[in-house]
Amino acid sequence: MRSLALNDLSHNKYYNWIVRNFFSTWLNTSLTIIALIFLYKIGTFFLDWAIFSADFKLNFQGQVITDRTMCSKNIAPGEYGACWTIIYARFDQFMYGLYPAEETWRVNLSFFLLPFAIIGFLFDKLPLRKYFIFFTFIYPFIAYFLLYGGPNLTIVETNKWGGLLVTLFLGVTGIGLAFPLSIALALGRRSNMPIIKSICVIFIEFIRGVPLITLLFTANVMLPLFLPEGVNPDNLLRALVAVTLFQSAYMAEAIRGGLQAIPRGQIEAAQSLGLTYWQTTRKIVLPQALKIAIPPIVNTCIGLFKDTSLVLIIGLFDLLGIGKAALADMTWTKLYYEVYVFIALVFFIFCFGMSRYSLYLEKKLKTDNS
């Protein structure tokens, strides 16, 4: 009977999986034990810090926290838990910056509409996709009207914008504006005309060779020098110019990869049917090339989204900039870890989401083509 039981166990797929992955050899077993100890130490410490010992709105004596001296860890020497009250207290700034409180519904509405504007692009089998794509093209005007203001809405200057609003604005607008520019650059780089080609190559390689921060500096300091008097773009617009140019160079390289993957025969076939260059490009080459290029394009978008945090160096208050400003406030100073962990989490949610989407597309492309 006993041997039978053992026999059963070795055929059990969970038992086999555990043995194979954790205890296959002595080395493997010791690695498992080390990993478990490591996980236990780090995991319990982090959970304790972030949740169990942490203050949310009340400290451990049950008082409502109004400034950093009331955080448990600043009252009792043994306490070390996080003091998340700073996030509650500053939540509006993290989201909208200094946007007037009575007007924040406009920001909320544009945040709410944003997914509907993007979704048509992301999923090609969406029902009513035509209308979603149509909405994508009118969304920028709606968002501009809502965020900046216009008839019937009070104007909110961009120096009042901040937090997630600026991060998303730079990210989404930068990507949106860079997209057509990058298609032009990618086509130009593959053009037969030597002058067009060399202009595109020089532009792309130049932008890719220098750090974004130098472009931001250049845009910040030099844009006003290039432009005629009276035309004085605000700081956000200057950053947007730099971000757009930067993104377009990287995106152009991703699209070029897609263009190169289109077999020459496709183009020749289109030409022999009598299609012109623009017809071939628009109807044959680009639809296929862009489909292949979407995963690398999404990867450049993740890079750009993270890089928008650099604008804090030229004095804009994006999510990270607002975080640093919150830490400079005497009421909440020194709560570094809480603020940085919160911001990291926000960035992580966006970037991880995008990278999952890119993985999903790669898988789909593989099955589509097989």
Next chain:
Amino acid sequence: MKNNFIRKIIFDERSRSLLIQTLTIGIFAFIIYILVQQTAYNLDKRGISSGFDFLNMSAGYDISIRLISFTSEDTHLRAYFVGLLNTLLIAICGCFLATILGFLVGIIRLSSNWLFKNIAYVYVEFTRNVPVLLQIILYYSILLHLPQIKQAIVLLDNFYLTNRGFFMPSPVPKEGFGIVIASLIFAIIASYFLKKYLKKRQETTGRQYPIFLMNSTLIIFIPVFFYYITGMPIEFDNPVLKGFNFKGGMVVRPEFLGMLFGLSIYTAAFISETVRSGIISVSKGQREASKALGLKNNLVMRLVIIPQALRVIIPPLTSQYLNLTKNSSLGIAIGYADLVHGFGGISLNQTGRAIEIMMIVMLTYLSISLIISIFMNIYNKSVQFKGNA
């Protein structure tokens, strides 16, 4: 005649492309002309002078982190070189650390232990989806929260971990140290020839020698031997607490450490992914064939898998090195005195020569990128398939 000309432009490809290109050049030249005019006018109106003469003027600020001496009387040109050296220092150290960490994590991600694999996976996902700037600032603020100098954490008696940096003894070579260095060089040359000789022996006799073990013993043993024979010609200058600061020894500043950790931990996550995909790209048959030939596990890795994986790894690794070098410009956020912080920031504010300075900084980064690409391309060629494959 006129009709014919228009027809030619519309339907003849060559003349059409000629026309388009001429137009493009014309438009470009016009735009540049307008920009230059406008800029000259604006500069003139704001009373900003231009030219490169400022490079020889005294900078008037101090740089605390530096590899060559620098005082506030030195010129902007020297400030440029101090910044450039700092940028190169952080880039080289960062690439080095990121490569080691990246390879380690990449290999762990392919290990058969589920827990190890997934710890590495979580590390990769968390570091590469959070901005590098945020990570640099976070590590820097952790370093700034170390104890003050008076309550320094003491490691091994003479190493002090404080919020002002990591203080450690600095080696001071004495007389006879040259002999130790010479013996080290000799050992390296000797090990090279030994390796060649043993390889030849192996080819003729078929016997394998523990080349790596023999060479490392040689390289370690000979200099240590000479070190003791010459009477230990290195003295250590220990940091000693005097007043509010340490005297003597050397110090690694928290700005440098923050940059180093931030850049290398961030980039290592990307490198580990390229290493992983490189190793996966080597087909399973290769591993099985080399096992069937009787190679041991570490030889399979060293002689069969890694050389083939490197072909896939090197190109993306190059772009990661380039990214790290460009990201080193973020030192400005925590006060690491690199090119952008000192020359591109403080010098720019003091002289107001925005165009000249940004041009120099950008050209410098372009040249660094170009040099890294050239070297990595040479290396890439040496690992690619030989012959016409």
